[in-house]
Amino acid sequence: MQPTAIASNPQPHIPHRIVIVGGGAGGLELATKLGNSLGRSGRAEVTLVDRDQTHLWKPLLHEVAAGSMDIHQHQLDYLAQARWHRFTFALGALSGLDRERREAIVAPVRDDEGAEVLPERRLAYDTLVIAIGSQSNDFGTPGVREHAFTIDQARDANVFHRRLVNACFRANFAADGSVLHIAIVGAGATGVELAAELHNTTRTLAAYGLKNFDPTKQIRITLIEAGPRILPGLPEYVAEETLKVLQSLGIEVLVNEKVVGITEEAVKTATGREVPGRFTVWTAGIRCADVLATLGLETDRINRLVVKPSLETTRDANIFAIGDCAAAPWTEGKTVPPRAQAAHQQSSHLVKTIKRRLAGKASQPYHYRDFGSLISLGHYDTIGQLMGFAGGGRMRVEGYLAKLFYVALYRQHIWALHGFWRMALDTLARLIKRQTEPKVKLH
Structure with missing residues (x-):
C-alpha cells in the first residue's frame, strides 16, 4: 500500500483541521470521538457540518412516520453535542469543494420564508470526511415527487404522520366507513418495518376516542416490490418469516410489480395494475445527493464516492467517505451494504486512521464485519x-x-x-x- 500524503498547515502550530460533512450515525459518532480525544487535547480542530440542527438515528424514521415514536424525545441537538464533546457545529449543506485550497463550501441557510440566515461559508480542512448518507431513489418514476411521501429525513417522516392522523380524524368525524389506502413502494427493511408499524399504530390511535373509525375495515396497507421477493439482499429465512407475519396481519404484499407511475389516488405498475394509494410512501432504492458528482471525485452510478479499502477517496488522499455515501470495497466485487452497523464500524476505524495520519503513519485498510x-x-x-x-x-x-x-x-x-x-x-x-x-x- 502506498503511504498516505498527509496534509499539513502552512503554520505548524495551528491544530490539524478536521471537517466532517454529515451528522448521521457515522458522522456524528466520528465527530464525538475525535472531539473527545483530539479536540479536547488541542491536537485538532473538529468541525461537523449538517443541513439540519438536530440528529435522529435513521433506522428510527419508520417509527416516527408510523407514530410509535415521538420525534422530539429522540432528537439530539448538534450544538449541545458539540459543546459537550469539544467540536464545532456548522449549519448548512455541502455545495462544493475547492480541493486546491482545501476548503469545503457550505451553502447559505434560509428560513421558511426564504430570508437568508447564514451566508455561504468556506471551511478550511486538512482532513475532510464526507458522510452525508443517502436518500430514496425514485428512478425518474413519474408522479413520485408530486404525489408520494418519502421518509429520508425526520421532518419528512413527521409530515407523513401528521397527515395520516388528520385523515383518520376526518374519517372518524365523517363516520361514512371510507377506506384509507396506504401504498408502500419498496419492500426493503424500511418499507417492511413501516408497514408493520402502521398496522399497529393505526389500531392504537383508534382506541383514543375514534369511536366511528374501525382500522380493521378502513385501513388497507399494500406493500409493492419490483423484485421476486421482499427484503432483497437479506437472508431467505428472514424474508420468508417476515412475509408470513405481514400476511397474517392482512397486509397485501405484491412482488414482481415494477411501479411505473404514481397519481394522487393510485400506484400504477408495469403489468397494468392500479393499486389504490391515497397515501403513497416511496422507500425503494437509494442514491446519494447530486452534489457528490460535482466535486471532481470518483463516483458510481448512484453518486456514491468510490473509496479505497482505507476509506480514502480514489482521487484525493485528504478526503475520506463513510456510511451510505461511500462505495467501499467488500467481497466478491461487492461494496459494503448501506447499514447503520457499517457506518458505526467505519467511524471507529476512521478515528484510528486520523490519529495515524497525525503521527505521520499510513492508513490501514477497513474490513467490514457483518454481524x-x-x-x-x-x-x-x-x-x-x-x-x-x-x-x-x-x-x-x-x-x-x-x-x-x-x-x-x-x-x-x-x-x-x-x-x-x-x-x-x-x-x-x-x-x-x-x-x-x-x-x-x-x-
Whole structure:
C-alpha cells in the first residue's frame, strides 16, 4: 500500500483541521470521538457540518412516520453535542469543494420564508470526511415527487404522520366507513418495518376516542416490490418469516410489480395494475445527493464516492467517505451494504486512521464485519439472523431475544454519543416515562 500524503498547515502550530460533512450515525459518532480525544487535547480542530440542527438515528424514521415514536424525545441537538464533546457545529449543506485550497463550501441557510440566515461559508480542512448518507431513489418514476411521501429525513417522516392522523380524524368525524389506502413502494427493511408499524399504530390511535373509525375495515396497507421477493439482499429465512407475519396481519404484499407511475389516488405498475394509494410512501432504492458528482471525485452510478479499502477517496488522499455515501470495497466485487452497523464500524476505524495520519503513519485498510440482519415488525415480532459466532456460524433469532438485539443496536449508538452511564440512565428514564405516555403519537 502506498503511504498516505498527509496534509499539513502552512503554520505548524495551528491544530490539524478536521471537517466532517454529515451528522448521521457515522458522522456524528466520528465527530464525538475525535472531539473527545483530539479536540479536547488541542491536537485538532473538529468541525461537523449538517443541513439540519438536530440528529435522529435513521433506522428510527419508520417509527416516527408510523407514530410509535415521538420525534422530539429522540432528537439530539448538534450544538449541545458539540459543546459537550469539544467540536464545532456548522449549519448548512455541502455545495462544493475547492480541493486546491482545501476548503469545503457550505451553502447559505434560509428560513421558511426564504430570508437568508447564514451566508455561504468556506471551511478550511486538512482532513475532510464526507458522510452525508443517502436518500430514496425514485428512478425518474413519474408522479413520485408530486404525489408520494418519502421518509429520508425526520421532518419528512413527521409530515407523513401528521397527515395520516388528520385523515383518520376526518374519517372518524365523517363516520361514512371510507377506506384509507396506504401504498408502500419498496419492500426493503424500511418499507417492511413501516408497514408493520402502521398496522399497529393505526389500531392504537383508534382506541383514543375514534369511536366511528374501525382500522380493521378502513385501513388497507399494500406493500409493492419490483423484485421476486421482499427484503432483497437479506437472508431467505428472514424474508420468508417476515412475509408470513405481514400476511397474517392482512397486509397485501405484491412482488414482481415494477411501479411505473404514481397519481394522487393510485400506484400504477408495469403489468397494468392500479393499486389504490391515497397515501403513497416511496422507500425503494437509494442514491446519494447530486452534489457528490460535482466535486471532481470518483463516483458510481448512484453518486456514491468510490473509496479505497482505507476509506480514502480514489482521487484525493485528504478526503475520506463513510456510511451510505461511500462505495467501499467488500467481497466478491461487492461494496459494503448501506447499514447503520457499517457506518458505526467505519467511524471507529476512521478515528484510528486520523490519529495515524497525525503521527505521520499510513492508513490501514477497513474490513467490514457483518454481524447479521434484524427486521423489527413492531409490536408483532422481530426476526433476524446473527452472524460471527464460533466457526463463522449463523444463528436465527425471533421474538423477544431478537427484539433485545434490535434495541441494543440503538443503545450502542447512544453509548457512542454519550458514554455508558448516560446511555444507561437514558434507557431507564425512557422506560419509566413510557408508563405515563400514550402508546402512539396523537398529533
